[in-house]
Amino acid sequence: MNPGRVKAWLTAPALGLVVALVLPTVVVLLRLAFCRPAHGTGFYQPGSFTLEHFQRLFSGDGVALLAFTLGFALAVAAGVLLLVCPLVWPMRHWQGGWLLAGALLLLAPRLAGPLAPLVALKRVLPQGVLAAWLAEVYLILPYAALVLLGHLRGVDWTVLETARGLGARRSQVLRRIALPLALPGIWLAGQLALGWGLGAFLGPELLAGPAGRTLASDLHHQAFDNSRWPLAAAEGTVLLLLVGLVFLARPPRRWLGEAP
Amino acid sequence: MxxxxxxxxxxxxxxxxCLLTAWLAFSPDPFFTLPIQAWSTRWFIALAGDPQWRLALPRSLCLALASGLLAVGLGLPAAIALARSPSRWILPALxxxxxxxxxAWGLGLMPVVAGLEPLARLGxxxxxxxxxxLPVVLLVLRLRVDKTLFGLLETARGLGASPFQAWIRIGLPQVLPSLMVGWLLAATLALHEPVLCLFLCPAEWETLPALAWPTLRSSLTPVVAAAATVTTCLGLVFCGLAWCSWHRR
Known part of the structure; x- marks a missing residue:
């Protein structure tokens, strides 16, 4: 059989399910976002059309919500990178049991689940943005760490010794060789942290209180507490758009070591 | 360093x-006062005595194991296809x-599943x-589904085995540790996934995270700390089993 056809058959079940579950999400969010809210039962008024939810989202309180979400996501991404870089950097040379122990430790927050850290942070810290930020950094850190570790282990670090042997100072080696070599991995880890930071829900919803509401937690609030499903859908649409933009962004070519 | x-x-x-939560779960004090003076299993006993929590645990486990199994079932053919000829768009799509x-995903799916039977919602x-x-399964399977495996399969075919025989007797034993690890890790992730449960879980089939949610949102009770400790331990048991599967000769 044609190899291309074999590949299509083998990937069809997984791709089919991805399409079957992701496409309706986008279609339903878009459809709901332009409808008026239902009075009584149902999610929306059938046959209605309005732009009021997007207008609301891009004016006054909506803009403040968007700005807070963006700022929170940037802070989460920065926190994740600040923690991940020093944790992962020494592991680039590790082998065997040490590497496995390190990787398992990095994955521990994800494998242990979000419930336990959320309970601990809710108990120990006062309600506020700081607690929510800590929770999100903790929950996103394992993925960013694995991405960065994967990149760093693929780089030939003997060039650092060579540069030192040729007389470069430690700071020069770090700035002019190590950092450019690590940048693509740092970019990917940051992109991942920013994308998931934008969709941050558990931390802000459980630990931040009303003052620290992000787009994702407001979406849940509008849908379940206020039954304003179309407004929640508009927020969901904007959230998907923002996350999509983050994941589609590419670093400048010179960061990847390519000619401009 | x-x-x-x-x-x-x-x-x-x-x-x-995680350790702090476990510590709180073993405290007899319902108000979580630190430092803890005594140890008690009263919240675990309360957890086991409450029919809602008692049912939620096996439900969560069933859901997690079924999700893991499906992830492996979808991941193995996809990993074979990707190992044979890498593609620029299939992996990002997966x-x-x-x-x-x-x-956002849960919100978009909710109106779609709202009219479905509880069993279909669960599906x-x-x-x-x-x-x-699926990404975790693909990552783990990539370690075993490679050119060496295809070489072994070709050799078996050359020695007279049918494609089916080659896969069952040569291919499957080679990839089995990866399949087990992938299954257990995907199950661990499904066990801990709280957000999709909130949107999609039918009321008749409340899982542990869905049941813990209202308490987490309002006032924290020590029973939730006990439940969180139990799910953490379950996740760690799954990881231990994955470790044993990987290192088993």
Whole structure:
């Protein structure tokens, strides 16, 4: 059989399910976002059309919500990178049991689940943005760490010794060789942290209180507490758009070591 | 910095919240007063005595194991296809669900599943959880599904085995550890996924995270700390089993 056809058959079940579950999400969010809210039962008024939810989202309180979400996501991404870089950097040379122990430790927050850290942070810290930020950094850190570790282990670090042997100072080696070599991995880890930071829900919803509401937690609030499903859908649409933009962004070519 | 010091400081940083929750769960004080003076299993007994919590645990486990199984079932053929001829768009398409904010995904799916029977809703939840675990399964399977495996299969075919025989007697034993690890890790992720449960879980089939949610949102009770400790331990047991599967000769 044609190899291309074999590949299509083998990937069809997984791709089919991805399409079957992701496409309706986008279609339903878009459809709901332009409808008026239902009075009584149902999610929306059938046959209605309005732009009021997007207008609301891009004016006054909506803009403040968007700005807070963006700022929170940037802070989460920065926190994740600040923690991940020093944790992962020494592991680039590790082998065997040490590497496995390190990787398992990095994955521990994800494998242990979000419930336990959320309970601990809710108990120990006062309600506020700081607690929510800590929770999100903790929950996103394992993925960013694995991405960065994967990149760093693929780089030939003997060039650092060579540069030192040729007389470069430690700071020069770090700035002019190590950092450019690590940048693509740092970019990917940051992109991942920013994308998931934008969709941050558990931390802000459980630990931040009303003052620290992000787009994702407001979406849940509008849908379940206020039954304003179309407004929640508009927020969901904007959230998907923002996350999509983050994941589609590419670093400048010179960061990847390519000619401009 | 030397390795033992880094691993120890990393362990303290990364495991401290989970250990603190376990500590709180073993405290007899319902108001979580620190420092803890005595130890008690009363919240675990309360957890086991409450029919809602008692039912939620096996439900969560069933859901997680089914999601893991589906993730492996979808992941193995996809991993074979990707190992034979890498593609620029198939892998990003397969990891796409993991990039979506779960809240937006759950909200978009909710009107779709609202009219479905509880069992069908549960099916959608299993599929969604499986798709979230798929990247992990693909990552683990990549370690065993490679050119060496295809070489062995070709050799078996050359020695007269049918394609089916070659896969069953040569291929499957080679990839079995990866399949087990992938299954258990995907199950662990599904066990801990709270957001999709909130949107898709039928009321008749409340899982542990869905049941813990109202308490987490309002006032924290020690029973939730006990439940969180139990799910953490379950996740760690799954990981231990994955470790044993990988190292089993």
């Amino acid at each position: 030397n390795r033992p010091l880094l691993v120890t400081s990393g362990a303290v940083l990364l495991l401290a919240p 990891v796409l669900p993991g990039c979506l904010p779960p809240v 959608v939840l299993v599929v969604a959880d499986a798709l979230l675990g």
